[in-house]
Amino acid sequence: METRAAIREEGIPAAPPLFELRDVEFAYGGRTVLSLRHLAFPQGAVVGLVGPNGSGKSTLLKLLALLLAPTRGQLLYGGQVAAGREGELRREVTLLLQEPFLLKRTVFENVAYGLRTRGLVEGVSERVEEALSLVGLSPKRFASRQWYQLSGGEAQRVSLASRLALRPRALLLDEPTASVDESSALLIKEAVVAASSEWGTTLVVATHDLVWLHEVATDVVSLYRGRVAGHGAENLIQGSWVLDPAGGLRRPLADGQWIRALGPEGSDEPPSVGILGPSDVTLATEKPSHLSAQNLLQGQVTHMALENGSGRVLVSVNVGGLLLKARVTPEAVLSLGLHPGLEVWAIFKATALRWL
Template identity: 55%
Template sequence: MSPLLYELRDVVQEYGGREVLRVPKLDLYERRITGLAGPNGSGKSTLMRLLAFLESPAHGVVKYAGNGKADADNGVRREVTLLTQEPYLLKRSVAANVAYGMKVRGLGASLERVGHSLEMVGLDPELFMHRAWYELSGGEAQRVALAARLVLRPKVLLLDEPTASLDEVSVDRIHHAVLAAREQWGTTLVVVSHDMGWLNKVCDEIISLRSGRIQSPDNSS
């Protein structure tokens, strides 16, 4: 089995004093693709924010690679990136959007990496590199947002409804990009989707949530 990457123990998240998520135990392993399924309000997006270290749990601990604390000093946040359901694009060119994360991390703006990331999501660099954000369709914008995460070659890629409202071609491109990220860089992926057919094609395992609780017998207690 792959090395253990995330360990969640007795995790509870609350908003305004109301419990929205309770996870007694959850283990996620390196190089695996895990799907999160469940109805709206089941706690999927909350769990994703915890895995991205955008929030801390009200109770319990989220360990990453054996470390119980994630902050800028230990570099954990640089290894994990989240693509939200409605990603925001900067008001600039496609190339500048994709390269932005590299600049923030001090990696420089490699046009070769930008082009490769666009190719991974099925966008021809010669046609799209210099397009402005407002010249993109909804599906193209979603794929550019994914390319902006792939260019970082993250250790963990968290995708919240990456195929929502996309056409069949875009869904297929994202499918291939997800698998390529794992094969090329060993990326671990967690994917939220209502599309069970797509999750079954892509994921090694699927965890179901309902009312803030994990329903699948595996990985929970």
């Protein structure tokens, strides 16, 4: 499955993607954990990576960071094969992991370290102060602190500042806010968005913070078992699909409700993952009657977010322990009075699901 095509004006050639993977596979100990036919990341884009644990998000980020090499296939950077240029390209690409790693020295020296290893002599202090300010740390208060004098959230922000000081062409983030306090998480998110808007940095973010991701991302890539399952806010419905006595397939939910679907053609085995587009899900505040060939599931609104680029609102609904996203207009939000905590009915056709 390919990414969305880049939009360009007629007569103006499109710039090559910053990253492009062609028939890329990666294997650990002979077991393939990533298999991507084609995936591209446009320059200046903000791309989210989502999927369950073990879906390949961290492995993909390490490939993009040139810390791993594909077992098979090609990784292109700026339209040219990256193999053989890793040392040069690592000066433009940086990865921030979930757990911060700091050198045993002051905050200033931690942030300045990457600049000095790249040979920068002049302007180091200014770049360090700018990066610390971006992550909400006062240079006067924090620059002279030792690494052990920081809280977990502060350490992660210093780790991010050390990367922002480089003004990288690509910033890759692996669950950057998963282990920090709420205020630090907000500052980290604001800082990476600022890097994108001010410097044109390409961001690739693996995170479970879906509300924020859909607000800022230009594309969201869903991964499942090392493959691209879809783009955007699609619902991946995993679990035990079984044959429905009435025909087709069904999947039980924790509260006793069922999702019903038509199975893939030409297969006798129940599939493992169904994909449901958020535009195929309709919400109602009262139970409709006289519906045929449709799923009618009761749930509760948990989150709402304005989707970047579409002008629509993504409404997340907890249905029997399964989180379903519906894409609705702002007018529908107002007319239905949607808000977190509201009990609603999620409606979609059995034919709306497709299979991975």
